[in-house]
Amino acid sequence: MLQKNEKRAGTLRAMLAIMVLLLFVIVLENISSWIPGMPAIFSPTSQLFTVLKKGAVYSLVAVSMNLLNGFTGLFSLGQAGFMLLGAYTYAILTVPMAAKDQVYYLYGGSAVKFSLVDAFQSLFGTAGFGGAVSMICAVLVGIVCAGLVAALFAALIGTPVLRLKSDYLAIATLGFAEILRAIFQWQTLGPITNGANMLKSFPTFADFNIKNAAGQVVLRLSTFVPFLLSILCITVIVLLIHSSYGRAFKAIRDDEVAAEAMGISLFKHKMLSFVISSFFSGVGGALFAMYVSNAQAKAFTSTMTYEILLIVVIGGIGSISGSVIGTFLYVACSEWWLRFLDAETYIGSFKVPLLRSGFRMVVFSVVIMIIVLFFSQGIMGEKELTWAGIGGLLKKLKPKKKAASAGKEG
Amino acid sequence: MEQLLSTEYIVSILLSGISLGGQLALIAIGYTMVYGILRLINFAHGDVFMVAGLLGIYISAALPMYIAIPIVIALTIGLGFFIERAAYKPLRSAPRMSVMISAIGVSYLLQNTATYVTGGQPMTYPAINALTKTINICGASTKLVVIITPVLVLVLIALLTTLINHTKIGMAMRAVSKDFETSRLMGIKINNVISMTFVIGSALAVVGSILYFTTYPAITPTAGAMPGLKSFVAAVFGGIGSIPGAVIGAFLIGICETIIKGLPSSWNVSVFSDAFTFALLIVILTCKPTGLFGEKATDKV
Numbered sequence: 001m002l003q004k005n006e007k008r009a010g011t012l013r014a015m016l017a018i019m020v021l022l023l024f025v026i027v028l029e030n031i032s033s034w035i036p037g038m039p040a041i042f043s044p045t046s047q048l049f050t051v052l053k054k055g056a057v058y059s060l061v062a063v064s065m066n067l068l069n070g071f072t073g074l075f076s077l078g079q080a081g082f083m084l085l086g087a088y089t090y091a092i093l094t095v096p097m098a099a100k101d102q103v104y105y106l107y108g109g110s111a112v113k114f115s116l117v118d119a120f121q122s123l124f125g126t127a128g129f130g131g132a133v134s135m136i137c138a139v140l141v142g143i144v145c146a147g148l149v150a151a152l153f154a155a156l157i158g159t160p161v162l163r164l165k166s167d168y169l170a171i172a173t174l175g176f177a178e179i180l181r182a183i184f185q186w187q188t189l190g191p192i193t194n195g196a197n198m199l200k201s202f203p204t205f206a207d208f209n210i211k212n213a214a215g216q217v218v219l220r221l222s223t224f225v226p227f228l229l230s231i232l233c234i235t236v237i238v239l240l241i242h243s244s245y246g247r248a249f250k251a252i253r254d255d256e257v258a259a260e261a262m263g264i265s266l267f268k269h270k271m272l273s274f275v276i277s278s279f280f281s282g283v284g285g286a287l288f289a290m291y292v293s294n295a296q297a298k299a300f301t302s303t304m305t306y307e308i309l310l311i312v313v314i315g316g317i318g319s320i321s322g323s324v325i326g327t328f329l330y331v332a333c334s335e336w337w338l339r340f341l342d343a344e345t346y347i348g349s350f351k352v353p354l355l356r357s358g359f360r361m362v363v364f365s366v367v368i369m370i371i372v373l374f375f376s377q378g379i380m381g382e383k384e385l386t387w388a389g390i391g392g393l394l395k396k397l398k399p400k401k402k403a404a405s406a407g408k409e410g
Numbered sequence: 411m412e413q414l415l416s417t418e419y420i421v422s423i424l425l426s427g428i429s430l431g432g433q434l435a436l437i438a439i440g441y442t443m444v445y446g447i448l449r450l451i452n453f454a455h456g457d458v459f460m461v462a463g464l465l466g467i468y469i470s471a472a473l474p475m476y477i478a479i480p481i482v483i484a485l486t487i488g489l490g491f492f493i494e495r496a497a498y499k500p501l502r503s504a505p506r507m508s509v510m511i512s513a514i515g516v517s518y519l520l521q522n523t524a525t526y527v528t529g530g531q532p533m534t535y536p537a538i539n540a541l542t543k544t545i546n547i548c549g550a551s552t553k554l555v556v557i558i559t560p561v562l563v564l565v566l567i568a569l570l571t572t573l574i575n576h577t578k579i580g581m582a583m584r585a586v587s588k589d590f591e592t593s594r595l596m597g598i599k600i601n602n603v604i605s606m607t608f609v610i611g612s613a614l615a616v617v618g619s620i621l622y623f624t625t626y627p628a629i630t631p632t633a634g635a636m637p638g639l640k641s642f643v644a645a646v647f648g649g650i651g652s653i654p655g656a657v658i659g660a661f662l663i664g665i666c667e668t669i670i671k672g673l674p675s676s677w678n679v680s681v682f683s684d685a686f687t688f689a690l691l692i693v694i695l696t697c698k699p700t701g702l703f704g705e706k707a708t709d710k711v
Contacts, residue, residue: 075507160696167451167510171642172695175688178639182685187678302635303521306514313511358526365519372515373500376508 013387018231025052025227029220047336049223053205054335055328056226057287062311062323063234064280069309070318070382071241072273073253074162075170077305081177082278084300085153086146086285088184091199091295092192094142099201104194111191116142117203132210139203143229143286150282153180154275162270174302184297198296205290226287233280238320240276249273253318310368315378322380329379334364422550423672424665425557429621431664432559436618437641438648438656439570440611446587446651447607449506453513454493456638457520458612462486462619463535463629464524470536483616490612491605499601517635524631532628541624559621566614567657574653579606587651636684640667643691649704658702663687 029049032042041048061079068074092110095103096117100110120134120141161172183189185196193199205222212218240246248269251259260266289295307330315326341360345352371378383389437459444452465485470478497516501509541555574580582603585593594600622637623629641656644663648655670683694701 075510157692160692164695164699166506167449168646168695168699170510171451171639171646172692174639175643175691178688179685179692182681185681187681302639303518303632306518309511309514310518356526356529358522358530361522362519362526365515365522369497369512369515369519372508372512373497376501376504 010387018235022224022227022231026219026221026224028052029223033217033220044220044222047339051328051332051336052223053226053291055331056223056230057284057291058308058311058331059324059327060230060233060287061281061284061308062315062327063237063320064277064284065308066312066315066317066320066323067237067241067249067280068273068277069312070316070323071246071253072249072270073256074270074274075166076173076274076277077170077302077309078173078177078278079281079308080300080302080304081173081180082150082154082281083285083288083304084177084180084184084297085150086282087289087295087300088193088199088285088297089149089282090142090146090286091202091289093145094138094202095199096201103199103201104191106195106197107190109191135203135207139290142202143283146286147279147282150285151275151279154278155271158271158274162267162274174305177300177302177305181297181300193297196297198294199289200294202293202295203290204293206293226291229283229287233283234320234324237276237280241320245269245272310372313376313378314368314371316380316382317378318382319378319380319384321385322378322383325379325385333367334360338364417548418550419672421548422552423668425547425550425552427665427668428661429556429559429625429664430668431661432563433618433622434637434641434644434664435563435657435660436566436614436621437637438644438660439567439614439653441638441642442645442648442650442653442656443583443607443611445645447583447590447604448498448509450498450509450513451642452611453510453638454497454516454520455611455615456634456636456641457517457524458486458490458493458634459615459619459622459638460524460629460631460634461489461520462612462616463623463633464528464533466616466620466623467533467535467629475536475538479620482620483613486616487609487612490608490615494605494608499604521631521635528631530631532630534628535623535626538620538624541621553625555621555624562617562621563657566617567653570610570614570653573610579603583607640684640687643687646691647694647701649701652701652703655701655703663690666690 028042029044032038032044040046061083065076065079068076092112093114093116095110095115097113097115100115101108104110116138117135120137121131124130124134124137126134157176161169161176164172184193186193187195189195205225208221208225209217210219210221241249248259248264251262251264252266252269256266285300292299311326311330312323313326314330315324316322338360341355341363342357343355345355437455440455440458441452444450444455462482465482466478469481469485472478473481493516497512498509501512541553541558543554544551545554545557547557574583579602582593582598583606585596585598586600586603590600623633626633640663641660644659645656647659647662648657650656666686667683670686671680673679
């Protein structure tokens with residue numbers, strides 16, 4: 001009974017923390033319009049918000065990769081392929097009818113004579129509140145479809161591919177992603193996928209900013225939306241990991257033979273993990289398309305998968321909170337904090353050596369190699385960020401201060 | 411269609427396919443030897459191949475070709491050796507996946523360093539007269555490199571096979587690839603054997619890079635990734651760990667790829683020249699995971 005109460009209190013606290021976080025995000029992105037004269041960093045175009053949006057999207061993809069690689073022990077490198085499926089599904093379904101001729105101008109219009117945006121607009125209307133409802137519905141349905149298509153493909157290739165062991169599985173999934181990339185660039189499918197050209201004009205995060213009749217932004221929600229969607233999906237993954245399925249996944253990761261002997265169906269659980277992970281990668285792909293406001297097969301290369309894998313390693317393989325922390329650190333470093341390394345800098349008349357375009361990524365990859373070689377546990381190892389953990393950390397810091405002050409006195 | 415069936419066209423397609431296959435074979439040997447001994451997909455090998463190409467460009471700009479090539483070979487061997495010592499050796503007792511992640515990290519590092527050094531500009535390989543001279547075979551005009559490649563590949567493979575079958579280090583290599591632990595107990599210096607494998611792999615990659623990039627429009631930092639993956643598929647196709655298997659796989663992939671690229675442009679299928687390789691990989695892995703010449707591995711519980 002006591003345990004149950006504790007668990008309930010924990011859930012409540014987690015939900016409260018999420019609400020506070022979401023409120024904080026809303027305040028953060030609107031503060032510059034509410035209070036004039038804030039520092040430039042709070043302006044909506046600053047790198048802070050790029051990092052937050054990209055971080056929210058990549059967190060979801062990293063967590064979905066961690067579900068497969070860290071919790072089930074299936075070393076898959078097909079993430080970019082499933083993201084591509086998600087991004088294209090979302091884009092194809094939500095490009096408004098009015099924009100189709102312009103987007104598909106090389107092919108004389110699209111073969112998909114249907115758009116979720118128009119379908120919902122005919123239900124709820126186009127302007128005002130009805131317009132907002134229809135856009136939200138279209139985006140949500142589009143995202144769910146994106147996930148479902150990715151999951152469907154995962155189920156199809158899962159049967160042959162999941163029989164393979166460790167590195168063979170990795171290379172087979174990597175190959176699958178490359179095949180998908182070729183198919184989506186195929187000219188013959190142009191009326192659907194727009195060939196090698198990008199799909200655009202579909203609803204993006206910026207469309208969630210609430211505008212008044214004059215077209216001025218009243219309330220910015222373009223960072224809040226990716227946070228909300230990403231948190232929702234990650235919560236589902238966390239719940240899954242804490243369920244009996246999650247325990248079965250971990251058992252398979254730790255010892256396949258022992259897990260099978262305990263009566264866990266290997267194939268069923270591996271397939272489940274693969275399909276669910278791909279579903280969320282597909283959702284992540286749709287969010288990524290919304291973030292960059294286009295969908296293009298060229299972007300989803302194996303380098304993207306490697307990036308996400310390195311994020312998971314930095315955060316700690318087998319830790320959800322680690323993946324999230326790792327993502328934000330990675331994105332912040334690569335998009336923002338290390339930017340100064342790319343600019344030629346002069347101290348007085350002395351030119352700082354080595355600093356020029358591209359140096360940031362060199363430093364960055366050296367840091368990653370150091371983490372991979374010497375801190376293979378990553379930031380969190382297999383542990384999660386918990387209230388007790390944070391409390392413990394604070395307690396640890398306190399005696400140090402005391403000891404330090406005691407040292408001064410002595 | 412007539413143009414497709416003309417003898418010259420078929421001959422020229424086949425010749426460039428064999429040539430591409432030979433170049434892939436030289437990379438594939440590096441993959442298959444490393445996998446045979448360390449059970450590691452050395453993702454960085456394709457990038458070592460790219461770096462060899464860039465080194466070729468920079469050094470041949472300063473020195474004549476016949477001095478530049480040995481220097482490039484020496485530097486690339488050094489790079490391969492250093493990568494093994496710095497990135498793979500510390501993880502010898504770690505899980506296999508950690509080593510693979512380290513390999514991906516090295517690949518990322520090499521690509522980013524190449525972007526930094528070249529400034530992101532595509533670089534053109536210097537023309538080597540002996541390789542780029544145009545000749546005529548059965549009415550099809552092609553470059554001399556197309557003839558030289560397969561011959562050179564066969565010579566190098568003959569040398570390599572002799573090394574593996576008839577020398578002490580070769581015997582040690584075979585022993586280590588059979589059983590890592592036992593060969594260590596028998597007094598084989600594992601680290602020397604592994605280093606030797608990386609040295610041979612890198613040296614062959616340099617030869618491959620010279621032959622590959624002379625006919626290639628430009629080297630970009632990611633130019634090594636695709637040939638690298640294809641060579642790995644070739645190694646898997648032939649049965650990983652088997653050198654003749656890797657070579658046959660590479661020739662097959664090279665020829666198929668050139669045929670797909672040579673199909674009429676109205677079919678729009680040239681985009682699948684890379685995808686074909688991976689489709690082949692998935693088919694092979696699901697039907698005959700041990701490849702053409704691979705030994706059947708027994709699962710130990």
